[in-house]
Amino acid sequence: MTSTGIVGYGAYVPPYRIKAEEIARVWGEEPERIIKGLGVKEKSVPGLDEDAATLAVEASRNAIGVAGIEPSKIKAVYVGSESHPYAVKPTATMVAEAIGSTPEVMAADLEFACKAGTAGIQIGMGLVASNMAEYVLAVGSDTSQGRPGDALEYTAAAGAAAFIVGRQKEQMVAKLEQTCSFTTDTPDFWRRQHAEFPTHGGRFTGEPAYFRHVMGATQMLFEKTGMKASDFDYFVFHQPNGKFPLEVAKKMEIDVEKVKPGLMTPIIGNTYSGASPIGLCAVLDIAKPGQNICLTSFGSGAGSDSFWLTTTDLLPQNRTRAAHNLAWYVERKKYLDYGLYAKHRRKLKSL
Amino acid sequence: MAENIAITWRRIPERYRLAGSQCMTCHAKFFPPRKLCPTCRRKGKIESCAFSGKGKIFSLSEVHSAPAGLELEIPYVLAIVQLAEGPKLTTQLVDCREKDVKVGAAVEVVFRRIRSDDPEGLLHYGYKFRLVK
Numbered sequence: 159m160t161s162t163g164i165v166g167y168g169a170y171v172p173p174y175r176i177k178a179e180e181i182a183r184v185w186g187e188e189p190e191r192i193i194k195g196l197g198v199k200e201k202s203v204p205g206l207d208e209d210a211a212t213l214a215v216e217a218s219r220n221a222i223g224v225a226g227i228e229p230s231k232i233k234a235v236y237v238g239s240e241s242h243p244y245a246v247k248p249t250a251t252m253v254a255e256a257i258g259s260t261p262e263v264m265a266a267d268l269e270f271a272c273k274a275g276t277a278g279i280q281i282g283m284g285l286v287a288s289n290m291a292e293y294v295l296a297v298g299s300d301t302s303q304g305r306p307g308d309a310l311e312y313t314a315a316a317g318a319a320a321f322i323v324g325r326q327k328e329q330m331v332a333k334l335e336q337t338c339s340f341t342t343d344t345p346d347f348w349r350r351q352h353a354e355f356p357t358h359g360g361r362f363t364g365e366p367a368y369f370r371h372v373m374g375a376t377q378m379l380f381e382k383t384g385m386k387a388s389d390f391d392y393f394v395f396h397q398p399n400g401k402f403p404l405e406v407a408k409k410m411e412i413d414v415e416k417v418k419p420g421l422m423t424p425i426i427g428n429t430y431s432g433a434s435p436i437g438l439c440a441v442l443d444i445a446k447p448g449q450n451i452c453l454t455s456f457g458s459g460a461g462s463d464s465f466w467l468t469t470t471d472l473l474p475q476n477r478t479r480a481a482h483n484l485a486w487y488v489e490r491k492k493y494l495d496y497g498l499y500a501k502h503r504r505k506l507k508s509l
Numbered sequence: 510m511a512e513n514i515a516i517t518w519r520r521i522p523e524r525y526r527l528a529g530s531q532c533m534t535c536h537a538k539f540f541p542p543r544k545l546c547p548t549c550r551r552k553g554k555i556e557s558c559a560f561s562g563k564g565k566i567f568s569l570s571e572v573h574s575a576p577a578g579l580e581l582e583i584p585y586v587l588a589i590v591q592l593a594e595g596p597k598l599t600t601q602l603v604d605c606r607e608k609d610v611k612v613g614a615a616v617e618v619v620f621r622r623i624r625s626d627d628p629e630g631l632l633h634y635g636y637k638f639r640l641v642k
């Protein structure tokens with residue numbers, strides 16, 4: 159297979175935050191127990207004029223900045239989300255139009271719970287390797303909602319990350335060495351058509367869903383590549399909360415210090431399709447050339463995509479070309495109380 | 510309603526990516542795009558151009574009584590931004606209050622929802638601006 163790599167990447171996180179403590183106060187829960195139990199201190203909240211499409215556009219513009227390419231050369235755009243603004247009308251066309259890749263461009267929205275963004279990277283690898291496209295843009299973007307009072311309300315957050323896959327070695331910031339997926343039909347989490355909030359299978363979300371698929375895909379990647387845990391410098395796992403990725407590390411005998419740099423959920427919440435992709439951005443923002451990164455996403459329903467990436471000499475200079483990096487977005491914060499948060503998320507029925 | 514959608518559709522290049530126009534004869538740049546240069550008239554040759562999205566605050570005011578569809582967003586800041594390339598435009602400034610903004614402050618373009626019709630209607634997207642700190 160022709161080798162492919164990431165030539166540009168970018169992230170976006172809205173400035174609004176709500177503290178777990180504030181949500182706990184409203185529902186009469188003990189904040190300490192929640193924060194310890196979930197490993198999440200606060201989460202991001204979208205602005206009133208933001209949605210999965212606007213988040214995707216800003217992340218994509220940062221990715222184009224890093225890549226330093228003409229947007230018209232992007233020949234396919236895939237946007238993965240579980241909060242597309244329309245039930246029928248693609249997000250990908252809006253993104254392609256806003257970045258200036260239309261009209262000669264393939265485009266589609268992808269859905270696979272929280273792993274639709276990494277599914278887009280895999281599709282991009284195929285299109286680029288087969289010469290069907292010079293560059294492919296894959297985005298994971300979500301403004302997810304938790305039912306008021308539900309455990310998900312402490313974590314469901316907003317954010318996006320975008321990646322441009324290309325084939326020219328002299329443009330890659332990270333080589334995509336290998337990918338594989340572990341997929342089964344597992345009823346751990348779902349949202350029916352027209353339902354406002356998702357339903358989850360309670361305890362069922364852990365072992366048979368998240369851990370089985372994340373560890374299954376990562377183990378499969380080890381076997382396919384001959385790499386072992388100690389060969390990687392960083393691991394980025396899907397992060398529905400701040401604890402699951404650390405538990406995966408423990409179970410797979412991975413040094414937790416290799417997981418922490420890509421663990422963003424404790425401070426921005428679970429950004430669903432954006433979650434492991436934003437974790438990868440966090441790692442790419444600090445990695446040195448020649449380092450090995452393992453990324454494993456997870457989407458309920460269920461499946462995991464695992465990737466082995468190797469950073470190149472270009473990474474340190476090219477990453478400075480983004481208008482804003484992840485740290486810039488993470489550090490600017492405007493705190494909301496629960497009342498304003500309810501308005502932002504239009505949780506009151508009349509809004 | 511139908512006319513509304515037609516206007517939105519025609520303005521997509523200008524609203525989504527600040528597509529304007531310039532006169533190749535006198536090098537004046539226009540936003541929104543013009544089809545005729547007011548200086549050169551028929552001698553002017555008009556071509557499309559993209560603006561960088563960088564600019565600075567020319568003037569501003571805070572809106573406390575919003576038009577229909579923007580009620581939830583009050584208070585918000587409405588500003589005249591002078592683009593780095595020269596033209597001025599009126600725009601909403603996101604993620605700030607009037608007290609945070611000074612005339613001359615640097616701003617950059619962002620892509621946001623600018624209006625949404627009734628719950629079953631179209632969502633309109635376009636440019637707004639944000640302070641660069």
Ligand SMILES: [Zn+2]
Nearest residue numbers: 532535546549
């Ligand atoms: Zn002229």
